[in-house]
Amino acid sequence: MKWMVIVALVLPAWSAPCSGTAGSDGEEGLSCVQHGALGTELLLRCDAPAGAARVEWRVNGTTVAAAEDAVGGDQAQLWLRNASLAQEGEYSCHHPGTGKTLRRIRLRVGSPPEKPAIECWAVSYPQTVNCTWKLESEPRLETYFISTYRHGMGAKENECVQPGAGASSCSISDIQMFSITPYVLNVTAVNPLGATMNLFPFVVEQIIRPDPPEDLRVSPIPGASKKLLLEWQPPSSWPFPQYFPLKYLIRYAREGANSNRTIGPYEQTSFTLTGIRPRAIHHVQVAAKDFMDYGDYSAWSPLVSGTPWTQP
Structure with missing residues (x-):
């Protein structure tokens, strides 16, 4: 089930609030941060002094091309064609005669955010969806995220709790088991050039995916030269294994072999590999899945190696 709604809002590249600050030369000037989209034409504005049609523009302290004629009698402007990252910097406009600072503009160039690519998994079923x-693509501008969810499109909107302001993850902890009504996660990416929203619907049981099993041990069995004992624990993030058991796949390979062998699933958290080559090192991994076959298997556990018992 895949469907989404995307809403985009692009703000004018030249609009930015300014506040009065003292310039480095001690003169009063307006200072602001202006954001522009890569590949577009950007307009930098300055208050032209009375009776002057032009001002002097500098970038990082170096004089650049003269501004265009004043607009409306009290504005001078500088056009930047096909904005690029190389054009980022500190722009300032100055009185053509005295050099007095009239305005300072810190220009930052990037892109509006594209739609967020979302994944949701119930790694702690039935407690939490993460x-x-x-x-x-990287917008190159500070971008933050707002995340909310509904249980059904017409339901009340709730906060999907993020670990920090604007983080790129969140969790839902009040999930309802076996509900056929989809949850709908709404993630909105926002930066100074625009905002883009993506909706991600899911049914909880369809996105169950445990974390990998933990504490895998591969041990020789005394007196058994063709066997290995495997033992592991359910993932610690799986809260109630006694009520919501897991089943496990085992993947193993002899060192130097060209392929792995996968066996299972098994319900227990231990298994004896038999018929393996004596004295050979074997590499083992385990993956877990909900016992009722909902959702997906976990990733494989870290690789653990062992060698069968060898007679002293």
């Missing part, structure tokens, strides 16, 4: 997201 969601993460990322942007398909």
Whole structure:
């Protein structure tokens, strides 16, 4: 089940609030941060002094091309064609005669955020659903995220709790088991050039995916030269294994072999490998899945190696 709604809002690249600050030369001037989109034409504005049609523009202290004629009698402007990262910097406009600072503009160039790519998994079923997201391309501007969810499109909107302001993950802790009504996660990415929203619907049981099993041990069995004992624990993030048991796949391979062998699933948290080559090192991993076969298997546990018992 995949469907989404995307809403985008792009703000004018030249609009930015300014506040009066003292320039480095001690003169009073307006200072602001202006954001512009890569590849677009950007307009930097300055208050032209009375009776002057032009001002002097500098970038990082170096004089650049003269501004265009005043607009409306009291504005001078500088056009930047096909904005690029190389054009980022500290721009300032100055009185053409006295050099007095009239305005300072810190220009930052980037892109509006694209839609967030979202994943949600119930790694702690039935307690919590964890969601993460990322942007398909880097906007190069500070971007933050707002996350909310509904249980059904017309239901009340709730906060999907993020670990920090604007983080790229969140968790839902009041999930309802076996509900056929989808949850809908709403993630909005916001930066100075725009905002993009993505909706991600899911049914909890369809996104169950435990974390990998833990504490895998591979041990020789005294007197058994063709066997290995495997033991592991359910993932600690799986809260109630006694009520919501897991089943396990085992993947193993002899060192130097060209392929792995996968066996299972098994309900227990231990298993004896038999018929393996004596004295050979074997590499083992285990993966877990909900016993009722909901959702997906976990990732494989870290690789653990062992060698069968060898007679002293």
